[in-house]
Amino acid sequence: MSIERQIKPDQQQTSSLWKAITSVFLTLLVIGFLFLGAIFALTPAGQTAGKWLTWFFGLDSVQLWWYVTRASGLVAYLLLWFSMVLGLAVTSKYLDHALDRVFTYDFHQFISLLSIAFVAVHIIVLMFDRYLPYSIWQILIPFISPYRPFWVGIGVIGFYLIILVTVTFYLRNKIGGRAFRVIHILSLVGYLGATLHGIYSGTDTSLPTMQVLYKGTGLVVLFLTIFWVVLIGLRKLEARQKAIAAARLLRVKRLSAR
Numbered sequence: 067m068s069i070e071r072q073i074k075p076d077q078q079q080t081s082s083l084w085k086a087i088t089s090v091f092l093t094l095l096v097i098g099f100l101f102l103g104a105i106f107a108l109t110p111a112g113q114t115a116g117k118w119l120t121w122f123f124g125l126d127s128v129q130l131w132w133y134v135t136r137a138s139g140l141v142a143y144l145l146l147w148f149s150m151v152l153g154l155a156v157t158s159k160y161l162d163h164a165l166d167r168v169f170t171y172d173f174h175q176f177i178s179l180l181s182i183a184f185v186a187v188h189i190i191v192l193m194f195d196r197y198l199p200y201s202i203w204q205i206l207i208p209f210i211s212p213y214r215p216f217w218v219g220i221g222v223i224g225f226y227l228i229i230l231v232t233v234t235f236y237l238r239n240k241i242g243g244r245a246f247r248v249i250h251i252l253s254l255v256g257y258l259g260a261t262l263h264g265i266y267s268g269t270d271t272s273l274p275t276m277q278v279l280y281k282g283t284g285l286v287v288l289f290l291t292i293f294w295v296v297l298i299g300l301r302k303l304e305a306r307q308k309a310i311a312a313a314r315l316l317r318v319k320r321l322s323a324r
Contacts, residue, residue: 131195136270138188143264145181146228147283149174150257153250154290158297178232185225217266224259227252257287 106112152174155161161170192200204211208219231253238246261284270276 131191135188135191138184138191142181142184142188143260145177145184146257146260147287149177149181150253150287151290152177153253154294158294175235182229182232214267217263220259221263221267224256224263227256231256254291
């Protein structure tokens with residue numbers, strides 16, 4: 067038994083290391099492809115290919131980039147909401163009877179990364195928008211946006227919080243479980259920021275479908291959060307009652323021993 071206990075943490079540490087190495091490798095691979103693509107775009111062949119793609123896909127259209135940023139923002143929000151539901155499922159354990167806990171945790175991590183990827187698309191496309199183009203500083207620095215700066219800034223801060231929470235997936239063994247759980251609470255703030263950003267700076271908010279979507283997803287997260295808080299309270303109460311019962315039992319044993 068002692069040997070198995072020693073091997074298991076080593077295996078988990080090795081698995082986490084390989085995951086981190088794989089993530090870094092894939093990130094560098096994507097950056098490398100983007101770098102090569104940028105170099106190719108500067109060549110005569112790349113410029114010719116760019117003109118053909120612009121004609122074929124209508125990339126010079128004002129509406130195209132607007133549709134892309136709207137779609138990517140909506141998908142990013144839905145993925146973030148789904149990630150929140152899975153995260154609350156891990157902490158509350160209400161899906162343990164239906165799904166393996168390890169699968170739920172890994173899937174939650176994957177959905178979080180996917181939501182960040184779609185947010186990145188949502189942000190980068192704004193730099194190519196011809197109607198209201200953004201600079202890199204207007205995207206990265208909150209509250210200086212030319213369009214509804216406060217609510218766009220709230221979205222930027224929420225995005226930073228989501229990135230922070232996602233990074234802790236790979237630092238859990240270094241920062242410890244307690245710090246990991248405390249930082250993960252910020253995901254609720256990040257989700258709230260993303261929701262407010264979508265409601266008050268989204269151009270489709272007035273549509274009935276979007277109203278139902280924001281209210282429905284928000285109520286689900288609110289309900290699961292309340293359920294999680296109540297569950298934590300009940301667990302603490304149960305632990306306190308067990309401690310009191312154990313103390314009473316020990317006292318009775320000491321009195322009976324006299």
